Amino acid sequence: MSGGTPVGGGGYMRQRHSQGYWSGGDDLEDDASSRAPNTMLSSAPPARTWTRALENFLWITSAAFAVYYGDRRSNMVSLLWSDERIRRTALHLGLVSTVVNVGLVVYTTCFPLSCPPKSYDKSEALPAAAPLLISLGFLSFCLFSYALWPIWSFLTIPLLFTLLMASLVISPYLLIGPLRPQSVTLRAD
Template structure:
């Protein structure tokens, strides 16, 4: 009889832990009853247009204009063309992988958490982009010397902020 009683108590305890586990997996505790806290209700997403986004876009546009960026890239003979071409190819691969993730996996297939489904995509894309930035720094170093990483970083941030405002 005591064995049956212990088994019944064990079953009750097991059911209780199972119920608590389901609530934890759903992110709801026993006393919430599906209601959000006042903090959760008040949290709003950050606006797309903000001061630091505008700063980076204006800084990138200003550098592009005052350095005559595209003309220098097309005409200047001191650019190491082999490294520049490697950088262009790596940047194209990086952008292709990013577009694959955003356009195809997220929008077309509806996979919101593509980094969980395809865990290698984000590190590969990041590594390819870092290799591209290193190639561009090596290629453009003869033109702008010590300012090359700063110029390229500003250009990158400006494009990134512009894309984030559009998307």
């Protein structure tokens, strides 16, 4: 055995001098420095294309247009606050189910961050809560459609879908710094 450091008992211990060493699989040893780097664990964000930025801009613009113009006489906020055509019970139940849905999403994504992560442990809280989240989302969509149908009739469904997509586009930017997942660092020792 050449290239090693002598240790007690007559054997040699291999030293790794370069952390970036990669042999391409020629070595017979199975250690971290002789395996190909895993590109799936890189912490670099995915490249943002101009088409994705344009789509996001269009969702946000169309939602802002719908909120600002409302029913062409007043904006959506004043409509939701004071219009008699809205079915209030369905609107309030839809708001409650939306708040519960968002609370469950925040709880299931933030709760695993408080306990120490394990390499073998996948986040199973969100998949376990998925049927409940889908049911609450569908219920709130149906309640909002029923509540707002007297104002916008068949345009209620595209309006709600546009507001949903705009909130999904904006939501990653609303996260607080400590709630973001920590970057994965690879160690070679």
